[in-house]
Amino acid sequence: MAMFVHLTSAANTPRIRRAGIRADSRGQGGVRGVYCFPVLPSYTLTHQWLRELARFGPKGSLSAVHIRLDDAQQVLVGHYRDRAKDAQQWLTAAEAVARVAALPDPRGWEVVVPRAIGAREVHRIRAVPQVSGWRYVPNAHGTRPCTCFGCRIRGEYGGRRLRERHPHPLDGPPPPAPVLLARIDAAGDPGDPTALREALHWFGLRRRGPVDRLARLADHPDPAVRRELVWAVQGWSTPGVAELLDALAEDPHPDVREAVADVREL
Structure with a gap:
């Protein structure tokens, strides 16, 4: 059985314990399913998406839901930047774990299970520190965040101060x-x-x-x-x-x- 981790709002954990994880997300090509990531020996890599998801997700802390999948379960695997047609690959769950574990840098990789996750497939749910992982893009630390209209998030903590310090030539902040x-x-x-x-x-x-x-x-x-x-x-x-x-x-x-x-x- 292959082990993966799915990060979600802590408010969802009672429903997940009772009924599993709904297939609410959309992957490459419109595939509907559940985003997850293989459980690796490195805790930081396993939970790498936590800080990035916290920027867009619901308010409050996130929890880690560990799920067990049959080794033969087909999943969609690839890097989040691989949005071209057929850029991501269909592999079995066991092959997906081996593929990601063998990468020299698995940051930014993702796995989509093309169905809902049943309650019996949930291995455990636990709280996780909210400071693991990268934000914006891997290796973003030490580089100036982009303040263009497409990259910024309205209402993000410190966003206005960042745009005032580093105004974008086309996207502001606008003059009075x-x-x-x-x-x-x-x-x-x-x-x-x-x-x-x-x-x-x-x-x-x-x-x-x-x-x-x-x-x-x-x-x-x-x-x-x-x-x-x-x-x-x-x-x-x-x-x-x-x-x-x-x-x-x-x-x-x-x-x-x-x-x-x-x-x-x-």
Whole structure:
């Protein structure tokens, strides 16, 4: 029998003891199953995913669920970066353990069991220290975290301070709203399209904004500016956004109308 460990919220452990682990995750190619990792002699490598999962998972501590699988059970094995088609391999559970154990650096590898785990397959559940493993990527320690929009996590502890110390040239933090409004005013009337689009890009990184001051750009002669306006205000909670998008949905240019349709599907 092959032994694996599945990391999950401690709040899930009563249900797992009673009914097992649900196949709620999606692996490569849309495979539905349970993520786990082989139990290796190294405690740190076995629980390497703990700190990274804690960044995205539910609040509270994580627990380790040890599961026993039949050696012939088919599982999907590969590195988390191997997202190309057929980059990961289907192996038996026994082969997966041997494959990962033989790697010079198994950090970042993962195993997906393509089914739910029954309660009888759960060997034991135990609490684990919450400081094991890597964050962001393996070998990230000592390198500056990326502050781009795709890498950062909204609400992450220390995230705002990190972005203020190391602002990303495209993804902020954005300048204050009065500074951006001054740039829009300085662009003239109807306004330089390049300067307006740059200011609207920064407005799009904010949660609220002056809808009344930007509404005039819905009549700008450049459709690229009007399209950027759609993406700038679509995530705001400011009153008046819905009315502005309604007006832009009737824009004569198809790119602007398409942008409104896209943001309303988000």
